[in-house]
Amino acid sequence: MPELPEVQTVLTTLQPRLLGLRIERVEVFLEKIIKSPHPREFVAWLQGRSITGLGRRGKYLLLELDGTHLLAVHLRMTGRLVYSNPDTPRDKHTHLVFYLNNGDELHYHDLRKFGTMNLMLIDEFAAFCSQKDLGPDALDPDLTxxxxxxxxxxxxxxxxxxxxxxxxxxxxxxxxxxxxxxxxxxxxxxxxxxxxxxxxxxxxxxxxxxxxxxxxxxxxxxxxxxxxxxxxxxxxxxxxxxxxxxxxxxxxxxxxxxxxxxxxxxxxxxxxxxxxxxxxx
DNA sequence: CAGGTAGCCTGTTAGC
DNA sequence: TGCTAACAGGCTACCT
The missing domain is CATH 1.10.8.50 (Helicase, Ruva Protein; domain 3)
Structure with a gap:
């Protein structure tokens, strides 16, 4: 689904809502979305961390946590990341819920289950990109x-x-x-x-x-x-x-x-x- | 090596 | 109306 403009729009809509909030708890309903680390550690690593920044590289949406960790989300064909109220119903395609310290939630929804999440140290992001062989972003100002x-x-x-x-x-x-x-x-x-x-x-x-x-x-x-x-x-x-x-x-x-x-x-x-x-x- | 296909999944739509 | 097949924005592995 989402290509650069869509991921950019998800970023700009989520940024003002998520920045500064803390992830209290994470609930995983479909483990295959989580590529690294193991879902157990993924949840443990995320809990209690604050969202200190948002970014994008190509079709990857990036959440910076505590200034030390990075969550890279790829929405593939049908993935959605939607800021939600606690009374927003969770349907059968909601595979992950982040519970935030203001009582709201961030829902990951994916009809075709192709999306991926990778959690890493910020320092590991360059290696992640070279392992995926990612070129420069199509809108990178430095790409003359x-x-x-x-x-x-x-x-x-x-x-x-x-x-x-x-x-x-x-x-x-x-x-x-x-x-x-x-x-x-x-x-x-x-x-x-x-x-x-x-x-x-x-x-x-x-x-x-x-x-x-x-x-x-x-x-x-x-x-x-x-x-x-x-x-x-x-x-x-x-x-x-x-x-x-x-x-x-x-x-x-x-x-x-x-x-x-x-x-x-x-x-x-x-x-x-x-x-x-x-x-x- | 360039080009094609299958596979990962589920839902919608076109065609019979 | 009901059934089936093709198709959908991504990406990878594998085949020829």
Missing amino acids: KELFEKRFQGRRGQIKKLLLNQSLVTGIGNIYANEILWRARIHPERTVQSLASVDMEELYRAMRSVLQEAVAGRGTTLRDYVDGEGNPGSFQSQLAVHGREGEPCPECGKEIIRLKTGGRSAFVCADCQPQTKRSEV
Whole structure:
């Protein structure tokens, strides 16, 4: 589910509510969500710790505890982290509840149970990222156009697959990959080697602008996504191509088609995103 | 090595 | 209406 804009929205909605609160108790209803440490220690380590900061790296939401520990939450497809009142009912998909010292709760809800949590020392986070081979965050101010292009140099394969590869740049998923490629006027099946420098420049610009606009729109809710307060996003109304098979391209009016590449749906305007190089058209 | 598929899960939807 | 199959935003392991 959530890609960079959605995780960012969860972060900004949770931050003012959670900051400074203490986790009194943790109840785990589905242990498989907890990847490390062992669920027993996970609970013991968390209890009594204060939330001293919130952050994000790609699609990981980060809770800093006591300034020493870090809880990395990945929502995968259908995970939700929602600030809740004690009278909020817990349904069968609520797998973890954090009881807070002000009487409120933080609920982890996940229909498909793909989400993960890793608790670690802050010092271990760099090793965690390199073990997961996470590239720079797609909205990292330090990720310049030049650095972005460099990361794709020497790589092979279809550009869409590489955009989804979190080791090159982290935070982009299927929705925004489709939107970014449309805005950059690049066909998803073009290979990186076939892209000129101007194409990579367009791609970088499209990546930044699409993601920034999606953050401003509080993310995209197609089905399951809600923010830290349980509210859906609004960017779905601004999607140009994703999920819009058969609708007209907002740019040229030609019908949007759906392709299958890399096992994922790609939505394309065949006119705006030609398979050949720009100069050859 | 690039590309494809299956698997992890459950619910919704398209098609018969 | 009821049933079945395909599909859904992520990521990994494994196959060709």
